[in-house]
Amino acid sequence: MSQVYNFGAGPAMLPVPVMERIRDEFLDFKSMGISIIEISHRAKQFEQVLLDAQERFRQLIDLPDNYKILFVHGGARMQFSALPMNLAGRSPSKKCLYVETGNFAKLANKDAKPFGDIRVIANSADTNYSYLPEITAEMIDQDAAYLHMTTNNTIYGSRYNTFPDTGKVPLIADQTSEILSRVIDYSKFGCIYAGLQKNLGPSGTAIVVIREDLLGHASPETPVLLNYEQCAKDNSLTNTANTFAIYVTGLVLDWLQEQGGVAAIEKINEQKAKTLYDVIDAGDYYRGVIQAEFRGTMNVSFNLPSEELEAKFLKEAGALGLYALKGHRSVGGIRASIYNAMPLAGVEALAGFMKEFESKNG
């Protein structure tokens, strides 16, 4: 096998130069004679890694000063529990509004149930999440602690291109599968979060961006490491952080700045998604999982005419080094996750294979 292109949904591929650098300095970080994974989270060298990563992230998304950037344990899913504890813990109504647009959006409201009065105000489960319901002002109860949405749905590839005006209700977004993939005005959000393992780094940890006025409202029954106020106070070092994940994330952020930042990568991401959707839209052979108007750029999910053909497609693609294209079990078919680190060449290789496969098996 020659070049492998990894279309896995996460843990996902990281930029090649970042991976090479990690390998090259793995035994000797900053001429210390030891590895980044062998130094204390309180060593000045690690503290610098953390501060640099936060600063780079702030620059890349043009984040206002009144937001904190936290690294928290457990990935995005841990936040499904932490969010109601932190944001609705002292709210009189404990009302938390959710928009359910996919499997993870569903888990987000399910995991939140023990900690708030959870209300799903919009839901596209009836069509297996093939579209994104509109969220209108009338749907948003103004005494709710927050409104939660998943802006990009990994399994289906759907993406909200506009965000609702939520009034005084803070808008919270799970952006795990699209963080840093497009320019977004973050001043519209109260809190956004993302597991690192798609567009940022290795797995096990999440980045949480939260407006300062939303800190300090946690329930007294919030575990200390799930308490965002505590995490902000300790700058993500209440206990031993996942130092490797933060280090790798810092390198990925450096790499993204070298690519020209989010606006520059957004253009490439659009080109990459278009390359695949053009093949899908050229005929009836491939069918996109989501309705065209809701397509994002990070995950392209589609079906072939039969499950047998899908199995054949996956087998032949794998043999060519087009790896991890199997769709999530809930929708089947094929999914190409094409995060920031996936080069256009990888997407072109897949598009070429798709055309060839169709012509041979159409």
Add this chain to the structure above:
Amino acid sequence: MSQVYNFGAGPAMLPVPVMERIRDEFLDFKSMGISIIEISHRAKQFEQVLLDAQERFRQLIDLPDNYKILFVHGGARMQFSALPMNLAGRSPSKKCLYVETGNFAKLANKDAKPFGDIRVIANSADTNYSYLPEITAEMIDQDAAYLHMTTNNTIYGSRYNTFPDTGKVPLIADQTSEILSRVIDYSKFGCIYAGLQKNLGPSGTAIVVIREDLLGHASPETPVLLNYEQCAKDNSLTNTANTFAIYVTGLVLDWLQEQGGVAAIEKINEQKAKTLYDVIDAGDYYRGVIQAEFRGTMNVSFNLPSEELEAKFLKEAGALGLYALKGHRSVGGIRASIYNAMPLAGVEALAGFMKEFESKNG
């Protein structure tokens, strides 16, 4: 600087052959053409890594079949909150007994407070934890949900060499700084846990060993990723695990088996600790932080005649490649953490330096 010996308390040094192997296969795991950190936690290759690590761990500590081995997010400290939620969540009395023998033992009972009726039954805070209080049968309320102790106290270097008979109250132990360092009969314990970052692997995750009958008692308000029963049911893959940490831990466990297992490393650990304590005990220049009968083998904490000499000691040691010897801020002085991965040669280099420093500055 030539050879660096890393005496850091954690994240700590890992075995050199393990570190070299991680580097060598970092870009190409199992000839997949991609990295271990770029494959799905549900890929069969990662699943094998996880199963192998669990099996190796079970063999190394000779763990009975009725215990589960879990990898959980957040390190040992997350378990400080998770333990009362899981073990006292449905207990009528919610009584949780704690032995406070150090800074982390104190945090363990502090973090637990929102989730149970926390009672500290023995405490050596009066002497800044310079000894380990005896735990007798009369101290153990038999309707308690559990008794928690820290078997090795990282900051001071104290270690319980015998464990109390707790009757029908499950004995729970934080073993973060001594896991796999000595042979222990784990059938006496209901649950033990350890952050990975000292004797096992990189930071951010803990290993939890729990007797099966203790699962299923969690409070309904337990966050899903802190619920041990859920974690056992999903074999630590309820969500995306810290795949890198589990992979490295597996390699460390392989290495330990190659060294002859826990009994073999225990002998070396005793020799290493004796090498340092012999220098300390040879005169009055160095003073051990803990009383001699409570000494363990993993952390050797001591003071010099003055803070000025301690600063000079640290500076000169650092220049010789004896890294991270500064004691924890709560006790000051010097601490040499000499976990399994520290070779005898490193300890001998430190002992030699200590003698020389004393003769020049005595």
